[in-house]
Amino acid sequence: MTSTLDPATTRTPLMGQGINRLDAIAKVTGEARYSGEYPLDGMIYGWVVQAPIAKGRIRDISPASTLSMPGVLAVLDYRNAPRLSDAGDSELLLLQGDRVYYRGEAVAVVLAQSLEQARAGADALDVSYLAESHDVLLRADHPDMYTPELVNPNFPSASNVGDVDAALAAAEVVIDRVYATPAEHNNPMEPHATTAHWNGDTLLVFDSNQGASSVQMSLCRLFDLPRSAVQVKSEYVGGGFGAKGSARPPVVLASMAARLLGRPVRVTLTRQQMFAMVGYRTPTIQQVRLGSDWSGRLQALDHLAYSQTSKILEFAEQTAVVSRMMYATPNLRTAHRLLPLDVPTPRWMRAPGEAPGSFALESAMDELAQACNVDPIELRIRNEPDLEPDSGRPFSSRNLVACLREGARRFGWDDRDPRPAIRQDGRWRIGSGMASSTYPARNAPSTCQVQARSDGTFEVRITASDIGTGARTALTQIAADALRVELDRVELRIGDSDFGPAMIAGGSMGTASWSWAVVKACRDLLGQLDMHSGAVPAGGLLARADTKDDVAAQADVTRHAFGAQFLEVAVDIRTGEVRVPRMIGVFAAGHIVNARTARSQLIGGMIMGLGMALLEESLMDLRFGDYLNHDLAGYHVASNADVRSIEVSWIDEQDDQTNPSGIKGIGEIGIVGTAAAIANAVWHATGRRQRTLPIRPDRVIS
Amino acid sequence: MREFGYQQVSDVETAVATLATSADARYLGGGTNLVDLMKLGVETPELLIDVTTLPLTDISETADGGVLIGAAVRNSDLAANPVIRQRYPAVAQAVLAGASGQLRNLATTGGNLMQRTRCSYFTDVTKPCNKRAPGSGCPARDGEHHNLAILGASEHCIATSPSDLAVALVALDAVVHVREGDSARAVPLTEFRRLPGDRPDLETTVEPGALITGVSLPGLPIAAASRYRKVRERASYAFAIGSIAAAVEVSGGLVTDCRIAWGAVAAVPWRATRAEAMLRGKPVAIESFAAAADAELTAAEPLEGNAYKVALIRNVTVELLAELTGASR
Incomplete structure (x- = not known):
C-alpha cells in the first residue's frame, strides 16, 4: 500500500489562495438545496398568522371558516399547540398563551395541502383581540430606562477607569455630542425557512440558520428531547447577517405543526414577515464625550449608549464596548441603558455593538481632530495604546497603525486639504473621510471528526455553517493543509447537527473556531497514520477533536482584528443626494485563508456599511407599533449603482495567540467604521456634521 | 392565494366587453405593480384580462409630426425607440430612470400610467387607508410621509404617483387614448389622473372599465431638447x-x-x-x-x-x- 500522504515538499500551502468556492457550481445551477426546498412525502405547508396589535390579548380565534376551505387541514394556535419548555429565549415560546407582546407576533399557523391554500386560509382566519395601549418609542429620558447587568454577549454593562468627570472638566478640548442610529433589519437574501418532520419521538428539521448545533440545542430544550432525538440540517444557507444566529420562530412553528399533524410541515416566511419575526438591529442614542489636550492626546473618553429591548426578552446591545479598547486614555468610562418596549426583541445584526458604536466614536474622533486641527490619522496614531485601555491586558496583535498608514498611502490622503466645504465638481461637493475599524477575534469550542478512507481521501465532518461566506471552501483548504494533501482529496461535510457541537457562524468566530477543531482532528489523524506507517487500514481511521479545553486554556490577552477605511463622497446639497465614488479598506486580521472569499466578505461589509450610512432605516409607526417599510422597495439596501470603486487589501499579520491557524474573523469588521467614514467625509464636503443615521436627503439638503 | 380568472384577448372590443362581464376585473399589463398588490391583498380582482396580447405594441408616427405609443409597448422598447430618443429624449430618460432592466422588459406604457401609490399605509391591508378602504382614514398625514405629496393633497389622502414616465409625458403635452364602452376618447394627460379630494379611491377621470389603448405625443420641436432629472x-x-x-x-x-x-x-x-x-x-x-x-x-x-x-x-x-x-x- 502506498502512503496516503503527499511528501510535504511537493505541495504549496492552500492558506491564502483565492480558491473558487467549492459550491459555486451547485449554487448557480440550483443543485444546492436550501431548507425550504426539501420535498418530503405528504408534506404540509404552514402559513403564519401575525398579530395586528402591538400589545394585548387574543379574545377569540374562530377557525371554522378557515377549516372549511379547500386543502386546509388544521389551525395551530395556543389552544392546541404542543407545550414548550423554556429554552432561554422567551420569544420562542410561541403559541403558548393568549398574550400578544409585539405587532407581528405569530398567533396561529394555518396548515394546508398547498402553500396557496395555507395562505388563503390564513387571510380568512377570524382572530379577535383585546388591544392594550403600547409603547414603542426609544427615548433617552424614558422612566423605564434601566442599566442591564451584562451586554451582549457577556460584557459587564459599565466600565470605569480613572476619573472621567474631573478629566473632562480639566481638558483643553472637549467634544460632547449625541449620535443616533436607527433600527435596521438584516434582510438576508434567503428568507427563514424550515421543513420539519417527526419520526416517532425524533425530530428532523431542515432549517435555514447560522448554526445547526445551536438550533438543535434550542429544539431539545423546547421539546424536552435528548440530543440524539433532534437532527438539524442546514447544508446551504442564503445569508443571515445575524438574523439566523439562533433558532427563530419558523423552526419552532414548523416543529409544533408537524407534531400536531404527524406529517412533515414546511414553514417559510415572507420578506414582510421577517420584519417582525427574526430580529433587527436596535436603534441607539449615544452620547460621546472626549477630552484632550491641544495636541489631541485623549485625557478622557465617556461613551453612554441607550438602546431598546422587548418586554419578553432582554437583549442589550454592547454599543459602547468598542470604546473600551480603541484609544489610549487615562480616564475611560462606558455605560449602557436599556428600555423595554412593546416591540420584537432586537438581535444580532452584522457587528452588533461595534457597527453603531463605532459610528459614534469614530465620528467624535473626527470632530476632535477638527477641533485640535490635527490630521484624523495622526490623531489616532497619537492615541494608539500599548495595552487595552480598559483592562490593561496586552493585545495578541494590534496593527491599526499599519492599516492607517497603508490606507492613507493607497488613498492618497497626504494630498488632502483638511478644510471643509471647499471642493466643487459640477453640482457635487467633494469630500473625503476615514475611520478606524475593529472587531473582536474570539474562538469558541467546536468538535470535528476526520476520517481517512482507504481510497486515500479524507472526510471532514463538522457542524459548521456556510451562510455565503465561503466557510466551506476555507475549511477545506485548512483541512487539506493540515493533512498535507491536495484539495480534491478532502471532502468536507457541514451543516448537520449529527456531526457534533460546534460554534455558529456568528461573532466573526465561525471559521476561526471551526478551523481549530479541524486542525486538531487532522493532526490527531496524522499521528494515527504515522503509527500505521502512512497507510490507511481497511476499516479507515477516525479522529475526533474537541477544542473546549484548548479554548479555555488560552492566554488572558485581548484579541482583535483592526482596519482602516478611507473614502470619498460627492454631495449635492441642493437635492440631498450623497454618492460614494471611492472606498478603500485595509485590514489586519491574522492569516487570510482564502483571498477571494475574504475580499468578498470585506467589501460586502463595507457595502453594508454604505447602506447603513445612507439608506438603511426601519421606520416605526408609533400608533401601530409596526415597522412600516417592511419590504425591499421600502427598506433600501445599497444597490450596485451605489457602489463605484471599492478596494480592499490586508497586511500580513502573524498572530500566534488566536488559534493554530492564526485566523481572525473577517465577517463583520468590514461594516465597522464605514458609516463614520462617510459621515466624516460628508462633513468634509459640506461643512455640516451628520450625527444621525442614515444621512438622508432631508438631513443634507439646504 | 385567492383564485382568480385569467383571460387573454386579441382585440380591444373584446377586452372592454369582457371586463364589463365581471364585477371586479382588471386589465393586466406587465403586472409589475398589479401582481405585487395582489400578493399583498391590496388588489383582489376576480378576473385578469391580459392586454399585452392586444395589437397595441407599435410606436408609429402621426400626421401632425408626433407619435402614437401603443398601450402595450414595453418600457424597454419605448426607451430604445429612435424616434422617442431623438424627438422626446425626456421620455426615454424617464423610463430608464425607473425600476430595473428586468421590470422595464415587462412593464407597459398604459400600465405605467396606472401605477398605484407606494404609500406604506396603502400597501398594508392591516392599516387604514382612504384610497384602499374609503372612509377608514389616512394615517400618513400624522405618520410616515417623507415621500408623499406636497401639492394637491387633501385631508383624506397625501399619496403620490410613483411614475417617472408620466412626468415626462405630461410635460410634453401627451394625450391618453382610451376606450370607454363602444367609444374611443382622447384625454390630455393633464386631465387623465385626478387629485384625491374627498375620493382618493378614484384615481382617473375616465369611466370605470375604460382601457388605455395608447398615448400620443404631438409634434413638438421644443421636446427635442427635453430632459428628465x-x-x-x-x-x-x-x-x-x-x-x-x-x-x-x-x-x-x-x-x-x-x-x-x-x-x-x-x-x-x-x-x-x-x-x-x-x-x-x-x-x-x-x-x-x-x-x-x-x-x-x-x-x-x-x-x-x-x-x-x-x-x-x-x-x-x-x-x-x-x-x-x-x-x-
Missing part, C-alpha cells in the same frame, strides 16, 4: 423623491416657450403651468427660474416629514433649467 435616495432602483421633466425654447436671451412637470410631489404627474406662465418671456437667468419654481410652489402644503421636498424640487428645477439654457449660476 430624477432625485432618489439611492443611485438606482428607487422611486423618485422629486423629479422634473423640462424643455425650454430661448430666443434673444428670453425664454419664449417652456414645458415643466414634476414627479413625486402629487397624486398626479404635476404639470407646473404657473411656473411655465411665469417663465415665458423672462430673461434666461437663475432668478427667473427660481421665481418660476416659487410661483408654482406657493400652492405647496408640505408636512413636517416632507417639507424638504419643497427646497428639493425648487433646487432641481433651477438646476435643470440652467442646464437646458446654459445659464450660469
